Amino acid sequence: MAMAPGVSSSTDPNPLEDHGTQIDAPGLNYFVFGLFFIFGGITSLNDVIIPKLKELFTLNWTEAMLVQFCFFAAYAIIGIPGAKLVKKLGYMRGAVAGLLTMIAGCLLFIPASQYVTYPLFLAAFFILASGVVIVQVVANPLISLLGPPATTHSRLTFAQAFNSLGTTVFPIVGAAVILGSLADVTADQLSGAALEAYRQAESEAIWQGYLGVAALIALVAAAVWMFRNRLKGEKHEASEGLAGLDLLKRSRFGLGALCIFLYVGGEVAIGSVIINYLSQDWVLGQPESVIGWMIGLYWGGAMVGRFIGSYFLRIFSPGKILAFNAVGAILLILISTNTNGELSAYSLLAVGLMNSIMFPTIFSLACEKLGPRAADGSGIINVAICGGAVVPLLYGIVADANGGNLALAMIIPIICYAIIAGFGIFARRPA
Numbered sequence: 001m002a003m004a005p006g007v008s009s010s011t012d013p014n015p016l017e018d019h020g021t022q023i024d025a026p027g028l029n030y031f032v033f034g035l036f037f038i039f040g041g042i043t044s045l046n047d048v049i050i051p052k053l054k055e056l057f058t059l060n061w062t063e064a065m066l067v068q069f070c071f072f073a074a075y076a077i078i079g080i081p082g083a084k085l086v087k088k089l090g091y092m093r094g095a096v097a098g099l100l101t102m103i104a105g106c107l108l109f110i111p112a113s114q115y116v117t118y119p120l121f122l123a124a125f126f127i128l129a130s131g132v133v134i135v136q137v138v139a140n141p142l143i144s145l146l147g148p149p150a151t152t153h154s155r156l157t158f159a160q161a162f163n164s165l166g167t168t169v170f171p172i173v174g175a176a177v178i179l180g181s182l183a184d185v186t187a188d189q190l191s192g193a194a195l196e197a198y199r200q201a202e203s204e205a206i207w208q209g210y211l212g213v214a215a216l217i218a219l220v221a222a223a224v225w226m227f228r229n230r231l232k233g234e235k236h237e238a239s240e241g242l243a244g245l246d247l248l249k250r251s252r253f254g255l256g257a258l259c260i261f262l263y264v265g266g267e268v269a270i271g272s273v274i275i276n277y278l279s280q281d282w283v284l285g286q287p288e289s290v291i292g293w294m295i296g297l298y299w300g301g302a303m304v305g306r307f308i309g310s311y312f313l314r315i316f317s318p319g320k321i322l323a324f325n326a327v328g329a330i331l332l333i334l335i336s337t338n339t340n341g342e343l344s345a346y347s348l349l350a351v352g353l354m355n356s357i358m359f360p361t362i363f364s365l366a367c368e369k370l371g372p373r374a375a376d377g378s379g380i381i382n383v384a385i386c387g388g389a390v391v392p393l394l395y396g397i398v399a400d401a402n403g404g405n406l407a408l409a410m411i412i413p414i415i416c417y418a419i420i421a422g423f424g425i426f427a428r429r430p431a
Contacts, residue, residue, distance in 0.1 A: 031227060044171045046068060048171050048174040050064050051276060059118075072264070078134065078382075083137050096224050098138065102128055103131070112124050140363060160357075174209060179275075253380075256363070257383075262416035265391020266416035267413075269413050270348070274294075276406065298349050299352055301353035301355075302352045304353065318361045319423075319426070322365070323422075329354035
């Protein structure tokens, strides 16, 4: 049977690459884990910033979700150009370019806070996310090349656990620094000069936090630059068609890209509202500044699940595990929205555990047998991450249309997880 260039036969145990494209660079695994940690942590900080900006600018849910829209829209706009940049510069130099772009985005929070302008905050999120996209285009295929072919599913899931470590640590610290600074008064109680002064004072914690993040990224960028010549055997194949979009003609890859769109959208939608959801009277009834740390439980569940999942993915079909977790997420959401108190709170937080293996598993299932076109596939997958822009915005629209009912709007992530479960069943056998 004829095969596309770069695609190995069905008997090749390497899910992503031909044997000849494996890169020999001892020790770089740990370095790439650090990249996963950084961009994971930065992404999860949005969940802490949203309640803060929603209060400061008295936004409705649709307006508040523009934070995620601007952040994840970068994946649609930068994903393919980012893949081209990485193929031109190479993995390590491409990572440095992404990290420098992230620093620029972090620094833009300073004027955004000083001028107290919501559109400027949104611009900062977009630039920061553009750097994250480039780094992620590097990290996903690179970790698949730095080890034995037969353990790619497991290794990518293990690397994603470090991503989850970042998503756990960053929001806990961010909640203490950013949400903990909320004053006794709120923006809707002020007007005129008093409102402007309040917003400027309360937004200081935001730019100070991102200035610290910029310093951390600068250290990582310097370290990456020192390793820029470590890769041996790196090669890339020219794109077919329009920047690799021809890959979407492969049903397995096309469906996988759709599921990445839905998974990221569902996960981000829940994470974006979870602090406000838990603060509702019928759930925990506590202010955001008190329960803000609990967002770390949502992302921490994903971290624990990825460490556990990296083991089970060696034993069971990745597709079946994906379907199992997607159904589990649906059941937990239904329990949360139909109960109250701690049961409602912790069942929704436990959705993070179900999310754990979804991204790496969908990614590796979709990209099986791409060979030297892994960078193209990673670029397309990163475009699909723009689901984090669309689905949360749709969630906000549904919530606002129903009087701010966050529980009713959970129908949106439920639909996402249902489609993902179907893909898991479809892709339960190797390509």
